[in-house]
Structure formats: C-alpha cells, structure tokens
Amino acid sequence: MxxxxxxxxxxxxxxxxxxxxxxxxxxxxxxxxxxxxxxxxxxxxxxxxxxxxxxxxxxxxxxxxxxxxLTTNETSFFRDKSPFDALESDIIPNLIKSNELTRTLKIWSAACSSGQEAYSIALLLREKFPILADWKLTILGTDINTEILARAKGGIFTQLEVSRGLPAAYLVKYFKKIGREWQLQDSIRTQVEFKTMNLAQTWTLAEKFDVVFLRNVLIYFSNETKRQILAQLKNHLRRDGWLFLGSAETPIMLDHAYERVKMGSASCYRLVNKIGEK
Ligand SMILES: C[S@@+](CC[C@H](N)C(=O)[O-])C[C@H]1O[C@@H](n2cnc3c(N)ncnc32)[C@H](O)[C@@H]1O
Structure with missing residues (x-):
C-alpha cells in the first residue's frame, strides 16, 4: 500500500x-x-x-x-507511580485538611483513555483514605475518543492491562474474573464519571478541581494548542489545586502562571500565587 x-x-x-x-x-x-x-x-x-x-x-x-x-490510547494503572505516591503522601492529606468544611474533593483525569488513570485514583482514595467515605467525591474522566470512553465506562480489563501497574492486592480485592477478563467492582466503577470532551475546543466544564491529571496528551499538540489548554485550565484549577503532566511535558516556557513543585520523585504544578490573590 x-x-x-x-x-x-x-x-x-x-x-x-x-x-x-x-x-x-x-x-x-x-x-x-x-x-x-x-x-x-x-x-x-x-x-x-x-x-x-x-x-x-x-x-x-x-x-x-x-x-x-489516530489517537494514541496507551495507558496503564498507576502509570509512572510517583504522582500517585505524591497524592498519597502529601496532596490528599493536605486537601482533607483544607476542604474539611465543604467535605468535597474534585479530581479530573483529562485525556483519560480507557480509564486506568481515573480508576487508579478512585482505588487509591478508597484504599488509603477511608475518612473520605462520607465526603462528596468527584472523579471525572474525559477524552475525545468515544470508543475508548465506552471501554472505560465498562470497567473491564484484559489480563495484560491488569498486569501493568495494578497492585496484586487491588486486583484480588476490587476485580472479578469474568472469562479471560477482569471486571472492576461497581463500587469503584461508579465512583468515576466519564464524559466526551475535546481539550482543543472551548470547555463546557463548570467545576474547579483540586487535582488535575493532564498527562501524556500535550505532547501530541502544537505549542499554540498547549498554551490554549493551559490558559483554559487556569479557570478550572483551584488556587491551591495541583496539576500533573506527563514526564515529557511541562508548562514552563509556555505559561508563567504555573510553577513546578517537587514532591518526592514527582513533579507537580500549581498556580503561582500573585500578591493580593487568594
Ligand atoms: C496516551 S493517552 C494518555 C492517557 C492517560 N492520561 C495516561 O497518561 O496514561 C492520550 C489520550 O489523549 C486523548 N486525546 C487526544 N487528543 C485529545 C483531545 N483533543 N481532547 C481530549 N483528549 C484527547 C486520546 O484519545 C488518548 O486517549
């Protein structure tokens, strides 16, 4: 051909x-x-x-x-591990303190592919933070690819997918074997809401998030598109919120509103605090 x-x-x-x-x-x-x-x-x-x-x-x-x-949907459970370590050791414990009054926590997996990233977050919260059981948790997964989102919603994964990054203890506790595949328990599956969304268009989101995972997608875009996405994101990231990008991605040189913070071996980003702003 x-x-x-x-x-x-x-x-x-x-x-x-x-x-x-x-x-x-x-x-x-x-x-x-x-x-x-x-x-x-x-x-x-x-x-x-x-x-x-x-x-x-x-x-x-x-x-x-x-x-x-032509979209690349490569993903895995707990991909790159360090962002999830940072969530567990610092970010979630601090958010539990700062959001104590509202008892709400909003996390967005933007460009979530088949859902492993969003489900890894849901599994981590369930397993490590039982205190959140009576909080209002929002875990949103969005992607442009409706076919991959249908897979994400189903919460069914192949043997290969569950053998990449998912701790064995989580597989035993939260998944059921159906034929040759693994079905994620409904109590975790329904914790995540999936929606189609094109990051390169004007977003129709109302929320501001405490944590945004925007990983391994900016690499496919031009610098102009990256800038537009980072600019829109400022309206959807809380002042004290955290942004995770893929290991080959950075907002530095693209948008001065973000600063890098090292947390263990993870790099995360937050909005630069301008004097007078809260
Ligand atoms: C490599 S995967 C990353 C998945 C996950 N974030 C991770 O890091 O494991 C990239 C995802 O970006 C999605 N994507 C590509 N262009 C997009 C766009 N314009 N808007 C939203 N999602 C897009 C693809 O469909 C694909 O599922």
Whole structure:
C-alpha cells in the first residue's frame, strides 16, 4: 500500500482540525497502520479509496472513526507511580485538611483513555483514605475518543492491562474474573464519571478541581494548542489545586502562571500565587 503525500496531508489535516493532534512528516507509517483495520471494515483497498469516501461529505461518523483511529490510547494503572505516591503522601492529606468544611474533593483525569488513570485514583482514595467515605467525591474522566470512553465506562480489563501497574492486592480485592477478563467492582466503577470532551475546543466544564491529571496528551499538540489548554485550565484549577503532566511535558516556557513543585520523585504544578490573590 502506498500512501500519496496528498492523501497523507488530507488525513493529517482532518485529524488536526478535529483533535489538534499534529501528525508530523514521517508519520505516514502510523497513518497506514492505524487506518488498516478501518479499511478492512469498509472493504476498501487503499487509503486513497477511504479519502475519496471522506471527501464526499464534510463530516460523518467515518470522519470521527479516522480521527479516533489516530489517537494514541496507551495507558496503564498507576502509570509512572510517583504522582500517585505524591497524592498519597502529601496532596490528599493536605486537601482533607483544607476542604474539611465543604467535605468535597474534585479530581479530573483529562485525556483519560480507557480509564486506568481515573480508576487508579478512585482505588487509591478508597484504599488509603477511608475518612473520605462520607465526603462528596468527584472523579471525572474525559477524552475525545468515544470508543475508548465506552471501554472505560465498562470497567473491564484484559489480563495484560491488569498486569501493568495494578497492585496484586487491588486486583484480588476490587476485580472479578469474568472469562479471560477482569471486571472492576461497581463500587469503584461508579465512583468515576466519564464524559466526551475535546481539550482543543472551548470547555463546557463548570467545576474547579483540586487535582488535575493532564498527562501524556500535550505532547501530541502544537505549542499554540498547549498554551490554549493551559490558559483554559487556569479557570478550572483551584488556587491551591495541583496539576500533573506527563514526564515529557511541562508548562514552563509556555505559561508563567504555573510553577513546578517537587514532591518526592514527582513533579507537580500549581498556580503561582500573585500578591493580593487568594
Ligand atoms: C496516551 S493517552 C494518555 C492517557 C492517560 N492520561 C495516561 O497518561 O496514561 C492520550 C489520550 O489523549 C486523548 N486525546 C487526544 N487528543 C485529545 C483531545 N483533543 N481532547 C481530549 N483528549 C484527547 C486520546 O484519545 C488518548 O486517549
């Protein structure tokens, strides 16, 4: 299969327009391999044929399928571990003190993929902070990819997925084996609310969060998109809230409103406190 530069450009413009994901020159192999299952499903023999169909309408579910096929959904339970250690040792204990009056805690896993990040947070809170049992907990997971969100909502994971990062004790206590897969207990599953959301558009969120996980997604965007996302995030992060990014991501040089704080081996970010602001 040969992908012409015109067809590659058509696909990458479509993906960029709809998700802000940048597919650089040299990513032709990625487009070919990610679109191969879609071609098989359609009975199309080439990307050229697919592009021809796409060009017949401005938008369709096929356009969405192409964009979703080009998102990278790699994730795992307790990915990179150190942010979860920081939650356990410092962040949650401090939030329990500072939010004592309202007894609310709001955490957002933005770009949550198949849900392991949001569920890791829910598992950690359940296991390590029984005091939160009668608090109002919000754990929100959002992603642009509706297909991956449907998987997240189902809370069913393969053997490979539960063997990556999930402590064995959590698997035994909170999951049930169904055939060859593992179903997360409802009491944890229903703790997380999942919603479709494109980070590159204007957000329709009302809340301000105590903790935001925005990990391993900014890397796919241009600096301009990263700046827009970090700017919008300022309205949804509490003054004393915490932001976690992926290990290859930083707001430094992009937005001076954030400062880095080292917590154990985790790097987290908070809003710089301007004099006079609370
Ligand atoms: C590599 S995964 C990261 C998952 C998780 N945050 C982690 O670190 O393990 C990146 C996720 O970003 C999502 N994504 C890509 N572009 C997006 C956009 N414009 N808005 C929201 N989510 C997006 C993808 O669908 C994918 O699930």
């Amino acid at each position: 040969t992908l012409t530069s015109q067809d590659f450009n058509y696909v990458r413009e479509l993906v960029n327009k709809n998700s802000a994901i940048v597919l650089e020159d040299g990513k032709e192999y990625l487009v070919e391999s990610r679109l191969a299952p879609l071609l098989r499903q359609l009975g199309a023999s080439s990307i050229a044929e697919l592009v021809k169909i796409l060009k017949q309408a401005r938008t369709s579910s096929l356009h969405t399928n192409v964009v979703e096929a």
